[in-house]
Amino acid sequence: MTETVMRTDGAAIGRADRRKEDARLLTGRTNWTDNIQLPGTLYMSCLRSSMAHAKILSIDATAALELDGVVHVFTGKDFPELAGSTCVWPVTDDIKMSTFPAICLDEVKYAGDVVAIVLANDKYVAVDALDLIDVDYEHLDAVVDMEEALKPGSPLVHSEMGTNECYVARMPCGDYEAAKAKADLVVRRRFINQRLIPNTMEPRAVVAAPMGMSDEITIWSATQIPHVLRVLLALLTGIPENNIRVVAPDVGGGFGAKLQINREEVLALVLAKKIGKPIKWTETRSEHMVATHHGRDQIQDIELAVTQDGQILGMKVDLLADMGAYLQIITPGTPLLGMFMYSGIYKMEALDFTCTGVYTTKTPTDAYRGAGRPEATYAIERIVDEAAAELGIEPLEFRKRNWIKHEEFPYTQIAGLTYDTGNYEAATARALELFGYDELRAEQTARRASGDTVQLGIGISTFTEMCGLAPSRTLGALKYVAGGWEHCTIRALPTGKIELVTGTSPHGQGHETAWSQIASDIIGVPVEDIEVVHGDTGRAPYGMDTYGSRSLAVGGQAIKMAGERLVEKARLIAAHQLEASPDDIEFSAGTYSVKGDPEKSTTIQAVAFEAFTAHNLPDGMEPTLSGESTVDPMDFSYPHGTHLAAMEVDTETGMVKLRKYVAVDDCGIQINPMIVEGQVHGGLAQGIAQAMFEGALYDNDGNLLTGSMGDYLLPSAADLPSFITDRTVTPSTTHPLGTKGIGEAGAIASTPAIINGVVDAIRHLGVTDVFMPASPQNVWRAIQTAKNGGAA
Amino acid sequence: MIPAEFDYVKAGSVDEAVAALVAGGEDSKVLGGGQSLLPVLRLRLNSPSVLVDVSGIDELRQVTDEGSSILVGAGVTTHEVMHHALVTAHVPLLSQAAGLVADPAIRHLGTFGGSCTHADPSGDMPSVAAALDAEFVVAGPGGRRTVAASDFFVDFFTTAVGLDEVLVAVRLPKMDGWGSHYEKFHRTAQAWAIVGVAAAVKVEGGAITGAKVALTNMGPTPVRATSVEAALVGGPATVEAIAGASGSAADGTSPTTDTHADAEFRQHLARVLTARAVTKAAGL
Numbered sequence A: 001m002t003e004t005v006m007r008t009d010g011a012a013i014g015r016a017d018r019r020k021e022d023a024r025l026l027t028g029r030t031n032w033t034d035n036i037q038l039p040g041t042l043y044m045s046c047l048r049s050s051m052a053h054a055k056i057l058s059i060d061a062t063a064a065l066e067l068d069g070v071v072h073v074f075t076g077k078d079f080p081e082l083a084g085s086t087c088v089w090p091v092t093d094d095i096k097m098s099t100f101p102a103i104c105l106d107e108v109k110y111a112g113d114v115v116a117i118v119l120a121n122d123k124y125v126a127v128d129a130l131d132l133i134d135v136d137y138e139h140l141d142a143v144v145d146m147e148e149a150l151k152p153g154s155p156l157v158h159s160e161m162g163t164n165e166c167y168v169a170r171m172p173c174g175d176y177e178a179a180k181a182k183a184d185l186v187v188r189r190r191f192i193n194q195r196l197i198p199n200t201m202e203p204r205a206v207v208a209a210p211m212g213m214s215d216e217i218t219i220w221s222a223t224q225i226p227h228v229l230r231v232l233l234a235l236l237t238g239i240p241e242n243n244i245r246v247v248a249p250d251v252g253g254g255f256g257a258k259l260q261i262n263r264e265e266v267l268a269l270v271l272a273k274k275i276g277k278p279i280k281w282t283e284t285r286s287e288h289m290v291a292t293h294h295g296r297d298q299i300q301d302i303e304l305a306v307t308q309d310g311q312i313l314g315m316k317v318d319l320l321a322d323m324g325a326y327l328q329i330i331t332p333g334t335p336l337l338g339m340f341m342y343s344g345i346y347k348m349e350a351l352d353f354t355c356t357g358v359y360t361t362k363t364p365t366d367a368y369r370g371a372g373r374p375e376a377t378y379a380i381e382r383i384v385d386e387a388a389a390e391l392g393i394e395p396l397e398f399r400k401r402n403w404i405k406h407e408e409f410p411y412t413q414i415a416g417l418t419y420d421t422g423n424y425e426a427a428t429a430r431a432l433e434l435f436g437y438d439e440l441r442a443e444q445t446a447r448r449a450s451g452d453t454v455q456l457g458i459g460i461s462t463f464t465e466m467c468g469l470a471p472s473r474t475l476g477a478l479k480y481v482a483g484g485w486e487h488c489t490i491r492a493l494p495t496g497k498i499e500l501v502t503g504t505s506p507h508g509q510g511h512e513t514a515w516s517q518i519a520s521d522i523i524g525v526p527v528e529d530i531e532v533v534h535g536d537t538g539r540a541p542y543g544m545d546t547y548g549s550r551s552l553a554v555g556g557q558a559i560k561m562a563g564e565r566l567v568e569k570a571r572l573i574a575a576h577q578l579e580a581s582p583d584d585i586e587f588s589a590g591t592y593s594v595k596g597d598p599e600k601s602t603t604i605q606a607v608a609f610e611a612f613t614a615h616n617l618p619d620g621m622e623p624t625l626s627g628e629s630t631v632d633p634m635d636f637s638y639p640h641g642t643h644l645a646a647m648e649v650d651t652e653t654g655m656v657k658l659r660k661y662v663a664v665d666d667c668g669i670q671i672n673p674m675i676v677e678g679q680v681h682g683g684l685a686q687g688i689a690q691a692m693f694e695g696a697l698y699d700n701d702g703n704l705l706t707g708s709m710g711d712y713l714l715p716s717a718a719d720l721p722s723f724i725t726d727r728t729v730t731p732s733t734t735h736p737l738g739t740k741g742i743g744e745a746g747a748i749a750s751t752p753a754i755i756n757g758v759v760d761a762i763r764h765l766g767v768t769d770v771f772m773p774a775s776p777q778n779v780w781r782a783i784q785t786a787k788n789g790g791a792a
Numbered sequence B: 001m002i003p004a005e006f007d008y009v010k011a012g013s014v015d016e017a018v019a020a021l022v023a024g025g026e027d028s029k030v031l032g033g034g035q036s037l038l039p040v041l042r043l044r045l046n047s048p049s050v051l052v053d054v055s056g057i058d059e060l061r062q063v064t065d066e067g068s069s070i071l072v073g074a075g076v077t078t079h080e081v082m083h084h085a086l087v088t089a090h091v092p093l094l095s096q097a098a099g100l101v102a103d104p105a106i107r108h109l110g111t112f113g114g115s116c117t118h119a120d121p122s123g124d125m126p127s128v129a130a131a132l133d134a135e136f137v138v139a140g141p142g143g144r145r146t147v148a149a150s151d152f153f154v155d156f157f158t159t160a161v162g163l164d165e166v167l168v169a170v171r172l173p174k175m176d177g178w179g180s181h182y183e184k185f186h187r188t189a190q191a192w193a194i195v196g197v198a199a200a201v202k203v204e205g206g207a208i209t210g211a212k213v214a215l216t217n218m219g220p221t222p223v224r225a226t227s228v229e230a231a232l233v234g235g236p237a238t239v240e241a242i243a244g245a246s247g248s249a250a251d252g253t254s255p256t257t258d259t260h261a262d263a264e265f266r267q268h269l270a271r272v273l274t275a276r277a278v279t280k281a282a283g284l
């Protein structure tokens, strides 16, 4: 549902072009990593610990080695020094950093940890061999619950640390105690942002192969981060960076789960080098559930200090964040990515933020779609509903009294971020109209009055988020050990075709189409003549890859700059050939013409050929035609929106049904509204899934109970209504294209909208919170507890 | 997700299948639509050495009108059960429940007989068969025998079908003149039942004169809610009376606790859902 199509100068930006990449992706005609077949390949399989915490006393691989087709079995003793992953974000000076072994040497720390690996000539044999390896374990106590983990006397995940506390990060903004002293009411809630398991269509996979003609080893990986991975692989393995080429072929989804350096990648690379043969590993879904990093998992103690007339004075945030057993790429930083966003769209005097990272004997956590911002948004959007309810103020009215008004932008919020633009009033007005808010409120009243078994609730989420991580200096100040820039090279080839080399690494987002649209407008070449090259450190050497809704927000700027540089160089050549001054040359839709003499003209394609032959270039000009740019963003960008959910709750069974969902997003200028729509839909499904369906559960011994999709519920299209979506357009002023970011917005906004709706439906029964996912049992229990007079 | 090695035999007849099972010994297993067995093999929860594929046996694919009953071949797919004219006309409870099994892809491969023999406590087909007092025709080296539903379901994933036997068909009484409803409680469209209730009632002159109620996932096997049936029969066909009778639905059940629901919640659901299923079956 896109009514307003925004255009800048050209014609391609703002057009809902069909995605160029879809034919090959949808028909399966592409090569995923697992499709790559190299002669002589050895297949790798991993023996994973069935225990959460144990000492490895001995490993006997004799029987496995006797199996026909098994070539090697390696244990931790073969690679005692090799790390399998690393953390690039030591968030505090005194953080306790774990070492993540490629293969465990003498202790396993979560169910799924790797104790041995097999290489075989055949992938079936590689798996058969795992059953033949005998590991003698000595049980150690598991550490499952974060609060228990912090108690003195708790078993330790890393005994040498003497504690399970990984770090404590604080960010006091303003004077919270003073704000609280002035408050008429302090609303307190404990929210549980449960552990989630990111699930991509394509599981992880890796192929590493020595290329023979040089010392280069190519590693194909289903990764979001080929460039970052190359650097980290070099650092961990000692193989020189210039001998490693990383290729992310078409990748079937990431959601943060492939923003990682994994032990399987490290091992494949090291073994390919050591043995001199291609090594291949493809994850099974069961392995994925235990071995690919998990997301969320926070206990959030939230306080909101308010006045009687509904003004927010301050907020206190006290988080426990589950790291799992080891720190991976940005494990400790993930909860802190939300640190600045706890005040959401609201004005307040103080925000007191504390986060304690805790080690447990569970799968490591890390970024998952939204990474930190969904948690922050959940906390603020849930607590404002609770405050409104306690004050007896309509939840939307409460929000209006506190949000930043459109005329107040740019606005520096309490955590110090400057929101460049926004219009919460406009997005909300549009959402209310599409939703039929007043009618649904009337129905809610009627159902309450009649005591209907099925009660109706309305969930609101007026959210904002930060995209486009980030100015490199800001990242440096946050102790993040990389920059936030992005690169683009646009080459005009002699035949007039364009090669656009981007440092972003799409895995479903449609960059090939959107990047072509941007470049098409800037350099005046049809979209179909532009080929986007990505995800290969050999062909696209510079890049910071794709995560955090950064690709358009940062990468888009680089495309614009590179395109403009190409156009400027071509202008000089055109002027020379047309015998006019460059100042007199006009450029429009791919044609250079002399002002006042439009007959005298040439095309950018013709100029590209001239640049190639170099027969007649201006004096001193270098041949070839390209433009290149590496852009460090000025600032984050702040998409926002208003989401509304109508929730039906069966009060007898606890069954929750999402009846209607309206999402009005403001992501600034839209390059391709259809792609925006796709990102919104996918994001909504994931955020709604957290609220209603998904949740990783462990038993007290640290075994994952939700290790299959029978237990870990993912919704399909059949479980979700047709979303009603629209956009308002408030262009960003810190980004030259006016764009913001849309990759995570749906996932960030929708979770609190759903739970607010569920609670709203049964608040009259005394319920003030429902644990996620809002499963029938959780909802029914909340109602029973409230009925029995307990706090729900 | 890679099964261990096995031999594969495609049987052309029931006799061939039985012979192959006998030859294969203890480690052989019948393969129907594979929708439950293949996941079991891929997860390496079981590794039989021989699979005897019965999906090509003609006799297993027939649906026959026997006068007062319908004989549904064990190899008839869930999709066919859902749509077959004889089933929809005479045993609508079965076709309606079949439509709630898994998703279309699985329903096109999975078979009625496979569902019954797999005997998953959360399977929908077994409780329908139990509610309707179905009979199971089983063939083995010694010939054929008929097993009553009450004897067929033995335990979790265990039936009266022996290791060297094949389920040939299931006989279901025609339910003409009865109302029926299968109430399935599950969180996502393709998920298994947390609890299910299969109900059939006969209403004459405003009174309930016959009632058959079986519960899914309330114990290791389908559970006949006999006390509910007894309370219903002879009573009025009213919402209140049905609700009252359903109060005992959980009596004597022993449901499991899993990630979706604990035993207490399942027992609560059994009562609520039984009332709903019977009310709908009675057309109220």
Ligand SMILES: Cc1cc2nc3c(=O)[nH]c(=O)nc-3n(C[C@H](O)[C@H](O)[C@H](O)COP(=O)(O)OP(=O)(O)OC[C@H]3O[C@@H](n4cnc5c(N)ncnc54)[C@H](O)[C@@H]3O)c2cc1C
Pocket (backbone or CB within 6 Å): B029, B030, B031, B032, B033, B034, B035, B036, B037, B038, B039, B054, B074, B075, B078, B100, B101, B102, B103, B106, B109, B110, B111, B112, B113, B114, B115, B116, B117, B118, B122, B123, B124, B125, B161, B165, B166, B167, B168, B190, B191, B192, B193
């Ligand atoms: C994702 C998923 C969701 C599902 N959801 C549901 C659901 O909601 N409700 C539900 O009821 N089912 C569900 N199922 C199960 C599905 O209906 C299966 O098809 C069914 O349980 C087994 O039928 P099958 O023909 O595939 O049997 P198979 O998988 O081939 O065999 C299952 C068992 O039955 C035995 N067997 C099969 N046929 C015969 C025979 N003729 N004689 C003797 N033994 C035989 C096999 O040896 C094996 O032990 C689901 C399955 C999946 C994969």
